[in-house]
Amino acid sequence: MGRHRGNSPDEDDHRPRRRSGRSRRRRGRGGAITAFAAAFAVLLGLGVTGWVLIDRQGGCGREDISLKVLAASELSPVLTRIASSFNAGEHSLDGRCVQVEVRGADSANVAYGISGAGPTMGDTSSHVWIPDSSLWPSLVERSTENAVLTDTGTAVAHSPLVLALPREAAEDGEATSWATLVPTDTATPGNGGYDVRLIDPVRSSSGLATLALIKGAIGDGQEQQARLIAAFQGLQQGVATDEEAAFSALSGDSGDASPVLVLSEQAAWRYNNEHENAPAHVNYPEGGTYTLDYPYLLRTDDPLLSRAAEAFRAELTGDDAQSLIRGEGFRSADGTADTEVLRSEAGFQKEIPAELPSPSGGAVEQLTRAWNQLKLNTRMLTVLDISGSMAEAVPGTGLTRMNVTTQAATEGLSLFPEDAEIGLWEFSVRINGDLDYRETVPIRPLDNEVEGGTQHQALTTALAGIEPKPDGDTGLYDTILAAYREMSRTYKADRVNTILVLTDGNNDDEGSISLDELLTTLEEEFVPDRPVAVISIAFGPDIDPEPLERIAQVTKGAAYSTDDPTEIGDIFLQSFALRIADTGEEG
Structure with a gap:
C-alpha cells in the first residue's frame, strides 16, 4: 500500500x-x-x-x-x-x-x-x-x-466461526454444513429449514464471512444465482444489527424460537458467560469453516x-x-x-476445525455490494401482456400462458420484503380508450392496508382475475414508454426503481411508435443518477428477443426469453438477480 x-x-x-x-x-x-x-x-x-x-x-x-x-x-x-x-x-x-x-x-x-x-x-x-x-x-x-x-x-x-443454537434444539438437530443453510426452494426464501441469524455483514466479520461461506457452498454460475439470492434474502429477514441484538435472539428475549446464530467461538463462549440461564450449544459445520x-x-x-x-x-x-x-x-x-x-459440554471441540480459505479482497467487496444492493428497498411496476395469444395452452400443463405467467408473478411476490412497493399494469391495444395500457393496482408498499386487506393481497387477487383480451394485439412499445415515464416521474431515490415486462409477443400495434423512436426517446430521457431499468421476460415460439435486448441496453436493464413458458418462474428469479449480478469482479 x-x-x-x-x-x-x-x-x-x-x-x-x-x-x-x-x-x-x-x-x-x-x-x-x-x-x-x-x-x-x-x-x-x-x-x-x-x-x-x-x-x-x-x-x-x-x-x-x-x-x-x-x-x-x-x-x-x-x-x-x-x-x-x-x-x-x-x-x-x-x-x-x-x-x-x-x-x-x-x-x-x-x-x-x-x-x-x-x-x-x-x-x-x-x-x-x-x-x-x-x-x-x-x-x-x-x-x-x-x-x-x-x-x-x-x-x-x-477464533473459528461456529453455529450457536439453543441447547434443546442442538440435541434434536442433525449435522450441519454451510450447504444445509442454503434454501432448497428458490421460490420460498429461507435457509434450509433453519432460522439462521447473522450479524449485519456490512459491520461484522462473522456476517461477511458467512456470506462467503454460503456462496461457496452454492457455487458459481448463472444457474446458481437464484439460490444465492434466495439465501441472501432469507438471511436478511433475520439479520441482527449488532452482537447485542444477536445475543437477544439466541437467548429468546426477542421472542424468536430456536434460531441458529453464526458466531465466532469466542463470541459463543462470551454469550454463555452472560446467559447462564439460556446457554447455547456450539456446532462445527462439516467441511470446514472460516477463522477470525x-x-x-x-x-x-x-x-x-x-x-x-x-x-x-x-x-x-x-x-x-x-x-x-x-x-x-x-x-x-x-x-x-x-x-x-x-468446554466440551457446550459443544466446543479441542481439535482445530478445518479452515476454509478466506475470500479475496475483490470477493469481499463483491459480497458487500451484493448484500447492499439486495437490501435496497424495491419499487417495481409489473407490466403484464393480456393480448389474445396469452390464452393459448402450454403443452403438457393444462394451463394457458396467462395461467403460467400470473402464477409465476404471484409466487414472485414472496421474494420481496413487505415494505417493497409494487404495482401492476396490463396491456394490449386500445384497452383504455385510445391507450394500450391501464393501471390494475397502483404502486404501494406490500404491507399497506387496501380495502380491508393488504397490497400483497390486492396484487394476488388482481393477478388471479386477469383475463386475456380475445383477438387483442400487443401494444408493447407505447406501453413501455408510458411505464418508463411514469416511473421516472415518481422516482424514489432510496429504492431500486424497475419496470418488469411480461409478454409472449412482439409489438404488433400499427399505430404505435417505432422501435427506433422508442430507443431514441429512452436515451434522451434516461438520467444516470435517477435510473429506471426495464427488465423483460418474453416467452413463446414467436418471440424476437432483439428489440427487448436493445431496450434493456438503453435502460441498464435486462432481457430474458424462452420458448417454454413454464420457465418463467426461474427466469423471474434471474431477473431479480440482476440487482446483484453487476457487482464488480472478484480480485
Missing part, C-alpha cells in the same frame, strides 16, 4: 510526560562499550530479522514512547491487561520506556474510517491495529492506496514507533500472553484452545 503520513498519528502530537523520580546513571568506558554493542545488535537485528533488543532492566530517563493500539472490542480487555504488565516491566528503547495504550474499537468502523468509504466512520488514530479479521485490511487495500498499513504476518489470536485471525498491523512508518510495536508484538506472542488470551475464549494462532474455558 502507499504511504501517507496523515493517516498515522504524529509522534510529537502524542508525546507523553517525561518520566520523573529517576536519576540518570553515568557510564564509564566499559558501559559505553556495552551500550555500543547493544545498539549495534539492535540495528543488525532490525535489518536482518526484524527483532528488537529491549532493555528490561529499567534505565528510562527521557520521554516515554507512547504506542497506541486499536484492537477489536472483544480482544481489547485482555490486551489491556497484557499491556499493563508490559508497561510495568519498563521495556526500554534508546533509554526511553515503551508505554502501550490499548483501546477497543469496532473493526468495521476503523476499516471504513481508514478507507473513507463505508456506512460508518470510526476512530483510526493508532500506531497498531488489531482487527478481528484480515477481511478488513483487504477491504481497505481495495478502497485506498494512501493508508499506512503493514501486515506483520502475526495473528494475535484465532486477529492480524497485528502496523499503522506507522516511524522507525522508533515501529520498534516499539515490534516489542509489543513479541510480548503478545509469548507464552504468558497467549495463555491469558486463551483464557478469554480465543485460540492461539496455532489453534490451541484452553479446554477448561472452551
Whole structure:
C-alpha cells in the first residue's frame, strides 16, 4: 500500500510526560562499550530479522514512547491487561520506556474510517491495529492506496466461526454444513429449514464471512444465482444489527424460537458467560469453516514507533500472553484452545476445525455490494401482456400462458420484503380508450392496508382475475414508454426503481411508435443518477428477443426469453438477480 503520513498519528502530537523520580546513571568506558554493542545488535537485528533488543532492566530517563493500539472490542480487555504488565516491566528503547495504550474499537468502523468509504466512520488514530479479521485490511487495500498499513504476518489470536443454537434444539438437530443453510426452494426464501441469524455483514466479520461461506457452498454460475439470492434474502429477514441484538435472539428475549446464530467461538463462549440461564450449544459445520485471525498491523512508518510495536508484538506472542488470551475464549494462532474455558459440554471441540480459505479482497467487496444492493428497498411496476395469444395452452400443463405467467408473478411476490412497493399494469391495444395500457393496482408498499386487506393481497387477487383480451394485439412499445415515464416521474431515490415486462409477443400495434423512436426517446430521457431499468421476460415460439435486448441496453436493464413458458418462474428469479449480478469482479 502507499504511504501517507496523515493517516498515522504524529509522534510529537502524542508525546507523553517525561518520566520523573529517576536519576540518570553515568557510564564509564566499559558501559559505553556495552551500550555500543547493544545498539549495534539492535540495528543488525532490525535489518536482518526484524527483532528488537529491549532493555528490561529499567534505565528510562527521557520521554516515554507512547504506542497506541486499536484492537477489536472483544480482544481489547485482555490486551489491556497484557499491556499493563508490559508497561510495568519498563521495556526500554534508546533509554526511553515503551508505554502501550490499548483501546477497543469496532473493526468495521476503523476499516471504513481508514478507507473513507463505508456506512460508518470510526476512530483510526493508532500506531497498531488489531482487527478481528484480515477481511478488513483487504477491504481497505481495495478502497485506498494512501493508508499506512503493514501486515506483520502475526495473528494475535484465532477464533473459528461456529453455529450457536439453543441447547434443546442442538440435541434434536442433525449435522450441519454451510450447504444445509442454503434454501432448497428458490421460490420460498429461507435457509434450509433453519432460522439462521447473522450479524449485519456490512459491520461484522462473522456476517461477511458467512456470506462467503454460503456462496461457496452454492457455487458459481448463472444457474446458481437464484439460490444465492434466495439465501441472501432469507438471511436478511433475520439479520441482527449488532452482537447485542444477536445475543437477544439466541437467548429468546426477542421472542424468536430456536434460531441458529453464526458466531465466532469466542463470541459463543462470551454469550454463555452472560446467559447462564439460556446457554447455547456450539456446532462445527462439516467441511470446514472460516477463522477470525486477529492480524497485528502496523499503522506507522516511524522507525522508533515501529520498534516499539515490534516489542509489543513479541510480548503478545509469548507464552504468558497467549495463555491469558486463551483464557478469554480465543485460540492461539496455532489453534490451541484452553479446554477448561472452551468446554466440551457446550459443544466446543479441542481439535482445530478445518479452515476454509478466506475470500479475496475483490470477493469481499463483491459480497458487500451484493448484500447492499439486495437490501435496497424495491419499487417495481409489473407490466403484464393480456393480448389474445396469452390464452393459448402450454403443452403438457393444462394451463394457458396467462395461467403460467400470473402464477409465476404471484409466487414472485414472496421474494420481496413487505415494505417493497409494487404495482401492476396490463396491456394490449386500445384497452383504455385510445391507450394500450391501464393501471390494475397502483404502486404501494406490500404491507399497506387496501380495502380491508393488504397490497400483497390486492396484487394476488388482481393477478388471479386477469383475463386475456380475445383477438387483442400487443401494444408493447407505447406501453413501455408510458411505464418508463411514469416511473421516472415518481422516482424514489432510496429504492431500486424497475419496470418488469411480461409478454409472449412482439409489438404488433400499427399505430404505435417505432422501435427506433422508442430507443431514441429512452436515451434522451434516461438520467444516470435517477435510473429506471426495464427488465423483460418474453416467452413463446414467436418471440424476437432483439428489440427487448436493445431496450434493456438503453435502460441498464435486462432481457430474458424462452420458448417454454413454464420457465418463467426461474427466469423471474434471474431477473431479480440482476440487482446483484453487476457487482464488480472478484480480485
